[in-house]
Amino acid sequence: MRSTDRILLTLSAAAMLALCYLVFLYIPLEKTQGYIQKIFYIHVPCAWVGFVAFTVTAIMGGRYLATRDPDHDRWAAASAEIGIVFTTLVLITGPMWARPVWGIWWTWDIRLTSTLVLWLIYLAYLILRQTVAERDRRSVLAAVTGIIGWLGVPIVYLGNRVRASQHPAPVVGGGEDSGLAPIFLATLLVGVFSLTVFYIVLLRARVRGARLEDAIEELQIAEGRDHA
Amino acid sequence: MDTLLSARGLSRRYGRNWALSRVDLEVGAGEVVALLGANGAGKSTLLNLLSTLHRPTEGTLEIFGLDARHHHTRIRARLGYVAHATLLDDGLTARENLRYYAALFGLTKVDRLVDERLEEVGLSRRAHDRVAGFSRGMRQRLSLARALLHDPELLILDEPFTGLDAAGCRDLAARLEEEKSKGRAIVLATHQLERVLSWSDRALLLHRGRKVQESGADRYDAAGWAVHLAEVAEERT
Amino acid sequence: MSAFLSVTRAVFRRDLSAEWRQKDVLTTVIMFGLLTVVTFVFAFDPARHAREEIVPGCLWTAYLFAGMLGLGRSAARDGQDGGTVGLLLSPADRGAVYVGKFLSHAVFMLAGEAVVLLFTIVWFDLDGRHLTAPFFLILLLGTLGFVAVGTVFAVVSQKSRLREVMLPVLMLPILAPMVMAAVEGTAIVLTPGSNEGLGEWLKLLAGFDLVFAVAGFLLYGFVLEE
Numbered sequence: 006m007r008s009t010d011r012i013l014l015t016l017s018a019a020a021m022l023a024l025c026y027l028v029f030l031y032i033p034l035e036k037t038q039g040y041i042q043k044i045f046y047i048h049v050p051c052a053w054v055g056f057v058a059f060t061v062t063a064i065m066g067g068r069y070l071a072t073r074d075p076d077h078d079r080w081a082a083a084s085a086e087i088g089i090v091f092t093t094l095v096l097i098t099g100p101m102w103a104r105p106v107w108g109i110w111w112t113w114d115i116r117l118t119s120t121l122v123l124w125l126i127y128l129a130y131l132i133l134r135q136t137v138a139e140r141d142r143r144s145v146l147a148a149v150t151g152i153i154g155w156l157g158v159p160i161v162y163l164g165n166r167v168r169a170s171q172h173p174a175p176v177v178g179g180g181e182d183s184g185l186a187p188i189f190l191a192t193l194l195v196g197v198f199s200l201t202v203f204y205i206v207l208l209r210a211r212v213r214g215a216r217l218e219d220a221i222e223e224l225q226i227a228e229g230r231d232h233a
Numbered sequence: 234m235d236t237l238l239s240a241r242g243l244s245r246r247y248g249r250n251w252a253l254s255r256v257d258l259e260v261g262a263g264e265v266v267a268l269l270g271a272n273g274a275g276k277s278t279l280l281n282l283l284s285t286l287h288r289p290t291e292g293t294l295e296i297f298g299l300d301a302r303h304h305h306t307r308i309r310a311r312l313g314y315v316a317h318a319t320l321l322d323d324g325l326t327a328r329e330n331l332r333y334y335a336a337l338f339g340l341t342k343v344d345r346l347v348d349e350r351l352e353e354v355g356l357s358r359r360a361h362d363r364v365a366g367f368s369r370g371m372r373q374r375l376s377l378a379r380a381l382l383h384d385p386e387l388l389i390l391d392e393p394f395t396g397l398d399a400a401g402c403r404d405l406a407a408r409l410e411e412e413k414s415k416g417r418a419i420v421l422a423t424h425q426l427e428r429v430l431s432w433s434d435r436a437l438l439l440h441r442g443r444k445v446q447e448s449g450a451d452r453y454d455a456a457g458w459a460v461h462l463a464e465v466a467e468e469r470t
Numbered sequence: 471m472s473a474f475l476s477v478t479r480a481v482f483r484r485d486l487s488a489e490w491r492q493k494d495v496l497t498t499v500i501m502f503g504l505l506t507v508v509t510f511v512f513a514f515d516p517a518r519h520a521r522e523e524i525v526p527g528c529l530w531t532a533y534l535f536a537g538m539l540g541l542g543r544s545a546a547r548d549g550q551d552g553g554t555v556g557l558l559l560s561p562a563d564r565g566a567v568y569v570g571k572f573l574s575h576a577v578f579m580l581a582g583e584a585v586v587l588l589f590t591i592v593w594f595d596l597d598g599r600h601l602t603a604p605f606f607l608i609l610l611l612g613t614l615g616f617v618a619v620g621t622v623f624a625v626v627s628q629k630s631r632l633r634e635v636m637l638p639v640l641m642l643p644i645l646a647p648m649v650m651a652a653v654e655g656t657a658i659v660l661t662p663g664s665n666e667g668l669g670e671w672l673k674l675l676a677g678f679d680l681v682f683a684v685a686g687f688l689l690y691g692f693v694l695e696e
Contacts, residue, residue, distance in 0.1 A: 125643035136631040142696040160647040310561040318552030324488035336480030337560035
C-alpha cells in the first residue's frame with residue numbers, strides 16, 4: 006500500500022468514526038421515525054458513491070474508446086464493480102428503512118426505480134464483461150455499454166418525475182425532501198465524504214490488482230511463447 | 234519494384250495463444266506470395282492482420298505506405314479479400330450481392346461494373362438467381378468477383394481452393410494467374426501447394442505461428458519440404 | 471453526403487430484400503407478439519379488467535419481447551457467411567450503416583407491430599375512439615427508441631458468449647424509461663376523456679429517441695469493428 010492510499014484510508018476512517026459519533030451520540034432522535042431514521046446517513050452516501058462510480062465507468066469507457074489504453078478499461082471495470090457493491094447496499098438499506106416508516110418494503114417511485122434500473126444496467130455491464138473472452142473486444146463492448154447505460158439514467162429520473170407528479174407515492178413522513186437542519190446536513194456530508202474517499206481507496210486498490218493480474222498473465226504468456 | 238505491403242515482427246495473440254509470432258513480410262506491386270502451412274499454422278491469422286480486420290498485438294504493418302493501425306479505412310478501399318466464408322448473402326441474387334458491395338465501396342457506374350465482373354467469372358447467366366442455389370464453385374467465383382469490384386491493388390485469398398473439384402481448382406488458378414498478369418499483387422493461403430507453386434513468385438512456410446521458410450517457389454530446400462509434407466500428412470490422418 | 475446516403479440505402483435495401491424473401495425477422499416478431507398478447511389474455515382476464523388497464527402493458531410487452539427476438543434474428547443473419555466481415559472490409563461510413571440498419575429494423579418492427587395490433591384490436595374490441603393520432607404517434611416514437619438502442623445491442627450481444635440471452639439483459643434496463651413512457655402514454659390515450667399529461671410522455675419519448683439515436687450513430691462503428 007502506498008503512502009497516498011494510507012493517507013486516504015486514514016481520512017476515510019476518521020470521517021467514519023466522526024460519522025458514528027454524530028449519528029449515534031450527537032444528533033437528536035427524529036421524532037416520528039425513531040432510530041431507524043439514522044440509516045439515512047449511510048443510505049444516501051452509498052447512493053451518491055454508486056452514482057459517482059457509474060459515472061466514472063462511463064467516462065473511462067469514453068476515454069478507452071479514444072485512446073485504447075487498457076488502463077482506462079481497468080478503471081472503468083473496477084469502478085463498475087464497486088458501484089454495484091454500493092448500489093446493492095442502497096437497495097438493502099432502503100427497504101430496511103421503508104418497512105417501518107412507509108409500512109411497505111418497496112414502492113415504485115422516483116429514486117427507487119432509478120436506483121434499481123442503474124443497478125440492473127451495470128450488472129448487465131459486468132455480465133457482458135464476463136461473457137466476452139477476448140480482451141480488446143471486451144473492453145470496447147463494455148465501454149459502449151457503460152456509456153449508453155449511463156445516458157439512460159437522467160431519462161429514468163425525468164420519467165419518474167412525470168409519473169410521480171401524477172401518482173404521488175405513498176410516502177409517510179417526508180424525510181429526505183423536507184429540508185435538513187444544518188447539523189443533519191453536516192452529518193450527511195461527513196458520511197458522503199467518508200464513503201467517497203473510501204471509494205477512491207477501493208478503486209485504486211482494485212485497479213492496481215487488475216494491473217498486476219494482467220502483468221502476471223503477460224509474463225506467463227511471454228514465457229509460453231518462447232518455449233513454443 | 235514498389236513495396237505494397239511491409240510487415241515487421243508481426244504478432245497476434247488470441248487469449249493466451251500466440252497465433253502468429255514475429256513474422257516479417259514484404260510484398261511488392263504485382264507480386265504473388267503463397268502462404269503455406271498446416272491448419273492452425275497462422276495463415277488465416279496473418280491474412281486477418283493484412284486485411285486490417287484484426288489489429289496486431291505487436292509489430293508494425295504498413296500497407297500502401299499507410300500505418301494499418303490508424304488508416305484501416307483508407308487501406309480497405311484499395312484491398313480485396315476472399316475469406317474462407319463467402320461474405321455473400323444467401324437470400325440475395327448474385328447481382329444484388331455485388332450491387333450491395335459496390336455501394337459500400339462508394340463505387341459509381343455500378344450497373345456496368347457489376348455486369349463486367351459477372352461476365353469475367355462466367356456468372357452472367359445466373360446473375361438473377363439467388364446465391365442460396367449456387368454450388369461451392371460458383372460461390373467462390375462470385376466471391377472473387379466481389380473482392381475485385383473496386384479494382385484493388387492487393388488481393389488476399391484465404392484457402393480459395395477448399396471445397397472445389399479439380400475443374401473448379403484449375404479454373405480458379407487460371408483466373409488468378411490472369412489477375413496476376415494484370416499487375417495485381419496477390420497474397421494467398423493454401424495447403425495445396427501444387428496449385429500455386431507454378432505461378433507464385435515466392436512462398437512462405439508457416440509453422441505454429443512462425444515463419445520457418447521463405448524463398449522463391451522453386452528454391453524450397455529439403456528441410457522445408459520435409460516439415461511441410463509431414464504436416465500435411467499429419468493433417469490428413 | 472451522397473456517399474453516406476448511398477451506403478445507407480444499400481444497407482436498407484439489402485436488409486429489406488433479404489427479409490422479403492426469407493421473412494425470418496417478421497415471422498419472429500409476429501409470432502412472439504401474438505403469443506405474448508394471448509398469454510396476457512390468459513393471465514389477466516379481460517372480462518374483469520378495464521381495457522386501458524391491460525392493453526398498454528400487453529401491447530408493449532409483446533412488442534418488446536418479440537422485437538428483441540427479431541433483432542437477435544436479424545443480427546444472427548448478418549453474421550452468417552461472414553456478412554459482417556464483408557461490411558467491415560469496406561470503407562463504408564459506420565454511421566451510414568447504422569442509419570440503414572436503424573431504418574430497416576424500424577420497418578420490420580412497425581410491420582410486425584401492425585399485424586399484432588390488428589389482432590389486439592379484434593380481441594380487445596378497440597375502435598376509432600382509441601386508435602387516434604396520438605396512439606400511433608406513441609407507437610412510432612416508442613418503436614424508434616427501441617430500434618435506436620436495439621440496433622447497437624443486437625451486435626454487442628452477438629459477440630457475447632450468451633448471445634441472444636444477453637440482448638434482453640442489456641436492453642431492458644436501458645429501455646425502462648421508454649417502456650414507462652410508452653405504456654403510460656398509451657394508457658392515457660385509451661382512457662376515455664381528456665388526454666391530459668400526454669404531452670409530457672411524448673416529450674420524454676422524443677428525448678429518449680434523440681439521445682439514443684445519436685449515441686448509437688456515434689458508437690455503432692466501435693461495436694461493429696471489434
